[in-house]
Amino acid sequence: xxxxxxxxxxxxxxxxxxxxxxxxxxxxxxxxxxxxxxxxxxxxxxxxxxxxxxxxxxxxxxxxxxxxxxxxxxxxxxxxxxxxxxxxxxxxxxxxxxxxxxxxxxxxxxxxxxxxxxxxxxxxxxxxxxxxxxxxxxxxxxxxxxxxxxxxxxxxxxxxxxxxxxxxxxxxxxxxxxxxxxxxxxxxxxxxxxxxxxxxxxxxxxxxxxxxxxxxxxxxxxxxxxxxxxxxxxxxxxxxxxxxxxxxxxxxxxxxxxxxxxxxxxxxxxxxxxxxxxxxxxxxxxxxxxxxxxxxxxxxxxxxxxxxxxxxxxxxxxxxxxxxxxxxxxxxxxx
Amino acid sequence: xxxxxxxxxxxxxxxxxxxxxxxxxxxxxxxxxxxxxxxxxxxxxxxxxxxxxxxxxxxxxxxxxxxxxxxxxxxxxxxxxxxxxxxxxxxxxxxxxxxxxxxxxxxxxxxxxxxxxxxxxxxxxxxxxxxxxxxxxxxxxxxxxxxxxxxxxxxxxxxxxxxxxxxxxxxxxxxxxxxxxxxxxxxxxxxxxxxxxxxxxxxxxxxxxxxxxxxxxxxxxxxxxxxxxxxxxxxxxxxxxxxxxxxxxxxxxxxxxxxxxxxxxxxxxxxxxxxxxxxxxxxxxxxxxxxxxxxxxxxxxxxxxxxxxxxxxxxxxxxxxxxxxxxxxxxxxxx
Numbered sequence: 001x002x003x004x005x006x007x008x009x010x011x012x013x014x015x016x017x018x019x020x021x022x023x024x025x026x027x028x029x030x031x032x033x034x035x036x037x038x039x040x041x042x043x044x045x046x047x048x049x050x051x052x053x054x055x056x057x058x059x060x061x062x063x064x065x066x067x068x069x070x071x072x073x074x075x076x077x078x079x080x081x082x083x084x085x086x087x088x089x090x091x092x093x094x095x096x097x098x099x100x101x102x103x104x105x106x107x108x109x110x111x112x113x114x115x116x117x118x119x120x121x122x123x124x125x126x127x128x129x130x131x132x133x134x135x136x137x138x139x140x141x142x143x144x145x146x147x148x149x150x151x152x153x154x155x156x157x158x159x160x161x162x163x164x165x166x167x168x169x170x171x172x173x174x175x176x177x178x179x180x181x182x183x184x185x186x187x188x189x190x191x192x193x194x195x196x197x198x199x200x201x202x203x204x205x206x207x208x209x210x211x212x213x214x215x216x217x218x219x220x221x222x223x224x225x226x227x228x229x230x231x232x233x234x235x236x237x238x239x240x241x242x243x244x245x246x247x248x249x250x251x252x253x254x255x256x257x258x259x260x261x262x263x264x265x266x267x268x269x270x271x272x273x274x275x276x277x278x279x280x281x282x283x284x285x286x287x288x289x290x291x292x293x294x295x296x297x298x299x300x301x302x303x304x305x306x307x308x309x310x311x312x313x314x315x316x317x318x319x320x321x322x323x324x325x326x327x328x329x330x331x332x333x334x335x
Numbered sequence: 336x337x338x339x340x341x342x343x344x345x346x347x348x349x350x351x352x353x354x355x356x357x358x359x360x361x362x363x364x365x366x367x368x369x370x371x372x373x374x375x376x377x378x379x380x381x382x383x384x385x386x387x388x389x390x391x392x393x394x395x396x397x398x399x400x401x402x403x404x405x406x407x408x409x410x411x412x413x414x415x416x417x418x419x420x421x422x423x424x425x426x427x428x429x430x431x432x433x434x435x436x437x438x439x440x441x442x443x444x445x446x447x448x449x450x451x452x453x454x455x456x457x458x459x460x461x462x463x464x465x466x467x468x469x470x471x472x473x474x475x476x477x478x479x480x481x482x483x484x485x486x487x488x489x490x491x492x493x494x495x496x497x498x499x500x501x502x503x504x505x506x507x508x509x510x511x512x513x514x515x516x517x518x519x520x521x522x523x524x525x526x527x528x529x530x531x532x533x534x535x536x537x538x539x540x541x542x543x544x545x546x547x548x549x550x551x552x553x554x555x556x557x558x559x560x561x562x563x564x565x566x567x568x569x570x571x572x573x574x575x576x577x578x579x580x581x582x583x584x585x586x587x588x589x590x591x592x593x594x595x596x597x598x599x600x601x602x603x604x605x606x607x608x609x610x611x612x613x614x615x616x617x618x619x620x621x622x623x624x625x626x627x628x629x630x631x632x633x634x635x636x637x638x639x640x641x642x643x644x645x646x647x648x649x650x651x652x653x654x655x656x657x658x659x660x661x662x663x664x665x666x667x668x669x670x
Contacts, residue, residue, distance in 0.1 A: 020490065025515055029497040091456065095449035114430035114500050117452060121426065121459070122493045128463060128486045132479060140475030144467060147482075151463045155355065158457045162364040165449050180360055 002318045010055045013075040014082060017130045021122060032119040036090055036107050043104040054081040054193045060323050061197025061211050064315030074200045076133035077146060081193050083127035088157055090120035095165060146199050153192030160184015167251050178256050187219030210313035214306055221302035221331040227252035228295050231283050246274045246282060254291045263289050303331040337653045338391065345390045348410040349417060352465045356457060367454040371425055371442050378439040389416040389528045395658050396532025396546050399650030409535045411468035412481060416528050418462035423492055425455035430500060481534050488527030495519015502586050513591050522554030545648035549641055556637035556666040562587035563630050566618050581609045581617060589626045598624045638666040
């Protein structure tokens with residue numbers, strides 16, 4: 001299957017890009033990165049590295065928008081977006097004070113905050129160098145356009161991160177505060193990945209725009225779905241403990257929608273942190289206030305928007321089918 | 336004077352580049368950056384922004400290696416290196432737990448560590464976007480070569496940072512550990528700035544190499560001089576309190592050289608942190624062991640190497656003279 005072949009190649013290219021740091025004097029610095037990427041240390045293995053969704057989106061878009069045989073030329077860009085994703089995860093784990101990621105200690109837990117900041121910085125620089133590697137195959141003009149798209153994506157990412165952190169202390173948030181945050185934190189990079197693939201495929205401007213919008217709505221739909229699972233999901237499905245989002249006080253879509261309702265949920269929320277033993281009842285209350293079906297409707301609408309934009313982009317061949325499958329999988333829709 | 340004109344233009348270009356983040360929803364994020372760069376908040380003013388040595392090196396090299404009238408075209412690159420320098424300072428202040436920079440609160444003190452990490456990330460992304468702006472004037476091929484030089488410089492910077500932090504807990508350090516650290520932490524970026532200017536001037540490969548070496552030795556000479564002032568300097572000259580490096584336990588060149596001597600200084604150092612009241616006596620002891628003249632000799636040799644490489648690059652016009660003046664000024668040599 002195309003996706004499987006791509007995933008194998010992505011892993012090889014990632015290792016190739018990260019090997020720039022494999023120098024005798026900075027062995028331990030290199031190891032922080034290979035640990036985080038799931039290749040070394042305790043608990044290393046495929047599950048420790050994540051699903052590599054973003055590089056897959058780059059390559060599938062490139063294959064679906066261009067000559068299906070040339071997706072391998074986009075591997076440095078695929079590695080670049082995965083390195084950006086992981087740079088943001090390493091810094092995010094420090095910012096959120098998260099001790100675990102994918103069941104393993106986070107980088108800052110193992111090596112301390114100062115070294116973890118530096119490890120994140122290193123991942124970002126490796127991403128920039130990976131993008132420049134595209135020039136081995138693509139004209140300089142194309143590489144610069146791709147790099148411009150990606151850097152603007154990164155700026156949006158830090159904007160979303162800023163909003164997310166600034167919300168922590170705020171009690172006056174409503175639904176209008178949700179979209180700018182998740183647009184930056186989740187949708188920007190997925191959108192950037194799809195635009196990147198289409199740019200490398202030399203697609204027409206309107207096709208690049210359609211793929212960009214596809215990624216944007218895919219990102220939003222995925223986030224809303226993730227927010228729903230964070231309150232009403234179960235551990236077996238998500239790998240997270242049931243409804244941990246409520247205990248963590250995460251300002252997810254159901255929570256912000258519930259606060260706007262100004263009902264029993266909003267009243268309870270304002271009284272202070274939610275305890276594990278209250279979670280089931282509060283989740284039930286939130287559903288009774290209509291928030292579960294409200295959030296579900298939004299997820300369905302966003303998934304439709306993603307699929308409509310994908311159709312408008314007219315993706316070709318097996319890659320096109322895989323993009324549709326991936327959308328259904330990420331948004332929890334049965335195909 | 337050319338340098339003054341350049342400094343004015345650098346400040347305008349920096350403001351132009353950073354204005355990308357001046358959006359209503361992320362006002363406070365933008366303000367963290369303008370605060371750090373010395374433009375806003377308590378204590379704002381020219382002294383709060385630093386000396387802008389790095390962008391000056393880019394522009395002076397560009398003017399000295401190429402057509403002296405075209406240095407303005409390199410302004411986005413000049414802004415890019417200053418943004419990189421400041422990205423590293425914002426993260427460095429968190430890593431070192433430094434409460435003050437240039438007499439003002441550091442970003443993490445004002446906005447907390449999570450937001451400061453993000454602010455540093457933002458500065459780096461703005462630097463990448465600034466580099467892409469070069470394409471308005473330079474061919475894509477030249478921009479890519481310049482970006483490649485700069486990203487490799489950044490990787491060296493994080494290597495130096497890694498070494499510096501990893502040295503904190505080590506007690507077995509010698510002089511051989513000094514050079515890789517300061518090569519990354521200080522010399523890499525100055526070297527990269529000079530190479531960048533020469534690349535943008537379309538200089539021949541051997542001229543680019545000469546400017547790169549000039550920046551490298553300039554960086555090392557500057558660092559050794561800074562280390563000397565950190566132990567035997569005075570507050571009026573450096574803006575730092577006398578010999579604060581000893582109290583901070585900084586592994587500077589005189590300290591590592593003193594440890595290798597295995598004399599009275601080394602014995603005292605191993606007993607634990609040095610107190611403010613001991614500083615004068617210990618600095619005198621270190622000089623008596625020959626370390627002051629040893630460090631001074633090294634600084635002189637490195638400055639000579641810098642000037643020899645500058646001569647080999649054959650810099651033209653007023654910019655060439657300014658490069659020499661800047662070297663003498665940074666290395667404490669009277670011209």
